[in-house]
Amino acid sequence: MESPEEINGHSEANEETKVTENTVKEEISECTPKKNTTESTVEEQTTESVVKDEAADLILDSPSVEFTIIHNKDKYTVSMPLLSTIAQLKDKLVDMIGVPSKMQKIMIKGLAKDDQTLESLNVSSSSKIMVVGAKLQDIVAVSVANVEEESSSSKSSSAIKEPLCKKKLHLKVLERGIPDDALVGILNIRDPLPPHPLSGMLNKHGGKVRLTFKLEVDQLWIGTKERTQKVAMNTIRHVISEPIEGHEEYHIVGFQLGTTEASRYWVYWVPAQYVDSIKEAIFGG
Numbered sequence: 001m002e003s004p005e006e007i008n009g010h011s012e013a014n015e016e017t018k019v020t021e022n023t024v025k026e027e028i029s030e031c032t033p034k035k036n037t038t039e040s041t042v043e044e045q046t047t048e049s050v051v052k053d054e055a056a057d058l059i060l061d062s063p064s065v066e067f068t069i070i071h072n073k074d075k076y077t078v079s080m081p082l083l084s085t086i087a088q089l090k091d092k093l094v095d096m097i098g099v100p101s102k103m104q105k106i107m108i109k110g111l112a113k114d115d116q117t118l119e120s121l122n123v124s125s126s127s128k129i130m131v132v133g134a135k136l137q138d139i140v141a142v143s144v145a146n147v148e149e150e151s152s153s154s155k156s157s158s159a160i161k162e163p164l165c166k167k168k169l170h171l172k173v174l175e176r177g178i179p180d181d182a183l184v185g186i187l188n189i190r191d192p193l194p195p196h197p198l199s200g201m202l203n204k205h206g207g208k209v210r211l212t213f214k215l216e217v218d219q220l221w222i223g224t225k226e227r228t229q230k231v232a233m234n235t236i237r238h239v240i241s242e243p244i245e246g247h248e249e250y251h252i253v254g255f256q257l258g259t260t261e262a263s264r265y266w267v268y269w270v271p272a273q274y275v276d277s278i279k280e281a282i283f284g285g
Helices: 004-031 037-061 086-097 136-160 168-174 272-283
Strands: 064-071 074-081 105-107 128-132 198-203 208-214 219-223 228-232 238-244 247-256 264-271
Touching: 064 086, 074 086, 086 105, 168 264, 208 272, 238 264, 238 272, 247 272, 264 272
Parallel strands: 064 128
Antiparallel strands: 064 074, 105 128, 198 208, 198 264, 208 219, 219 228, 238 247, 247 264
């Protein structure tokens, strides 16, 4: 059995060995050259640049193809390497057709994607490629024209706007006066729709008309002596109304049943207190 002195001797020897090993590792580590962040970044950029250059050389070295570009009935002859992408074709066409690359659409058996190559799209010398896109100056011109037209239309309409009750179409009905069975009209009051149909009104032919709001089936029933027209409320595009001069407690109301103003169904002598409720029933509040 070893004495305590011998055991302590072995422990001290082991510690000295560990210290020596760590010192050697540190010296080796210090002697090994390290790459700093800047050097790594430069190497990565250089590698990326080399890859791009090689790709560009590969494209240039590929066989070229001459084909026809058609834009707005104009034809252009273009020659490019087969490995060129659609994005590169768009860049080439900018100066030729005057359309920014981002606004071009290349049609080759459908819409071609920017990363597709001419080769993958089977472009050949007999190919006629359609390019869709408006020139920048044309877009600007159209935009300016639209703004001017809207401005002119707005000014003219506001300047010559004539009350509905003064127009010939409506005047011939209004001249007959308030129908004997008209409901009482009330100014500056908003009443909910009554449980019974609104009656005592006239249509553009001067015939009696009543309005029934079937909210449970989302329909407006327009009834005359001849027939009842059932209209789905979600098909009514617009409702316009205007007080009748001299009888402001009554309105002219037009229900637009189609896409144009010609599809409006006119109703006369509508009590003013129900106009807002009519619009709310049709379009929601």
